[in-house]
Amino acid sequence: xxxxxxxxxxxxxxxxxxxxxxxxxxxxxxxxxxxxxxxxxxxxxxxxxxxxxxxxxxxxxxxxxxxxxxxxxxxxxxxxxxxxxxxxxxxxxxxxxxxxxxxxxxxxxxxxxxxxxxxxxxxxxxxxxxxxxxxxxxxxxxxxxxxxxxxxxxxxxxxxxxxxxxxxxxxxxxxxxxxxxxxxxxxxxxxxxxxxxxxxxxxxxxxxxxxxxxxxxxxxxxxxxxxxxxxxxxxxxxxxxxxxxxxxxxxxxxxxxxxxxxxxxxxxxxxxxxxxxxxxxxxxxxxxxxxxxxxxxxxxx
Numbered sequence: 628x629x630x631x632x633x634x635x636x637x638x639x640x641x642x643x644x645x646x647x648x649x650x651x652x653x654x655x656x657x658x659x660x661x662x663x664x665x666x667x668x669x670x671x672x673x674x675x676x677x678x679x680x681x682x683x684x685x686x687x688x689x690x691x692x693x694x695x696x697x698x699x700x701x702x703x704x705x706x707x708x709x710x711x712x713x714x715x716x717x718x719x720x721x722x723x724x725x726x727x728x729x730x731x732x733x734x735x736x737x738x739x740x741x742x743x744x745x746x747x748x749x750x751x752x753x754x755x756x757x758x759x760x761x762x763x764x765x766x767x768x769x770x771x772x773x774x775x776x777x778x779x780x781x782x783x784x785x786x787x788x789x790x791x792x793x794x795x796x797x798x799x800x801x802x803x804x805x806x807x808x809x810x811x812x813x814x815x816x817x818x819x820x821x822x823x824x825x826x827x828x829x830x831x832x833x834x835x836x837x838x839x840x841x842x843x844x845x846x847x848x849x850x851x852x853x854x855x856x857x858x859x860x861x862x863x864x865x866x867x868x869x870x871x872x873x874x875x876x877x878x879x880x881x882x883x884x885x886x887x888x889x890x891x892x893x894x895x896x897x898x899x900x901x902x903x904x905x906x907x908x909x910x911x912x913x914x915x916x917x918x919x920x921x922x923x924x925x926x927x928x
Contacts, residue, residue: 630689631656631778631808632677637686639672639832646672648832649686654810654825661819661840662812663913664829665921670812673829674782677810678708691778704732707771707779707807709764711786717756721749721766725773732774739803740773746799761792768796778808785815793818820913828917830924840913847916848887849909852880855902867895871923883911883919 632654639647647669654660662670675681677690679698688695693702715724721744729735744751747765758766764784771779779800785793793815800809801822813819819826820840827837836843850870856877866873870882880900884892887908897903911919 629656630654631658632660632688632690632810634673634688635686637673637676637688638684639669639676639681640684646832647676647683650829650832650834652827652834652837654808656808657806658824659809659811659822660825660827661823662810662827662829663814663816663819663917666814667831668829669832670829671782674710674780674810674812677780678703678706700731704734704774705777707774707776708781709767709771709779709784710782711764711784712782713767715755715763715767717754719755720752721755721758722751724755724766725770728770728773735774739775740769743769743772743799743803747795761788764788764792764796765799768799772799772803776807778810779804781809781811781813783813784811785813785818797822816914816917817912826913828920830920835920835924843916844910844913846885846887847911847919848884848892849911849915850882850884850892850896851907851909852896852900852903853905853907854878854880854900855904865899867899871919884908 630653632652634650634652637647637650637652638645650669650673652673662673664670672681676683676688677695679695682696690698691702691705698706719727725740725744729737747769749762749766749769753762755763755766768784784796788796797818811819811823823840825838826840826843828835866882869886870884872881872883874881889908892908893906896906
């Protein structure tokens, strides 16, 4: 499968502070890629490099087959960009904004633009400065989808929105972006989980993993082991490195298995602990996975 975005050994420093550290990233065409991570992880920096707003300190990044540092008007006409900090002239009405943008995009679809404005119930004659945050984000998304971009980049699009508006944005996105590659950076993990096909976890400038959502949720499990006391509990140095958030008591052991395979995990548990009475394994939502990784990372700093 071809990649819409491909980054190799990408690094970015601001003076002596390194924000991105040797990042390698591939985002398949037509995928919905969720880029998650704690505040300060470098997500917005990645997006700004992709959009040629920032230059990388080292490494290389290609967007739709073009080096990101060489993106020009014809390339940007194929890319949509929606950011929580996006600057749209406040004096423009929604209707004027759409007319203003149309000449810049050869693929602009008047019918689609009208459908989006109607679906999002946007007041055409209202000035941008008078829009609520929800209406503002709907306007930005409608303006980006109207020219059917090959790539849509969204930086924290759901921040501060109520659940109904978030759902409207997601539905509008999925219904009108067929064939478009979507990159979404967000802290709203429940929303990302509901529609992303791929996920990448960025922490302290390093990409910790990048994989299909199904693969990620399959390999993370919360495990609870009931043992016959007194049972032997190994020292920390003997625990598998892929078991995180380990908790022990005389009769109960809990941990998060990050490389779950039913038979192998079961065998490891029984080899490590004596007198195993019961093993309980539960799937984890994306938010629980995120918290596990963030807390484990903080303990290693």
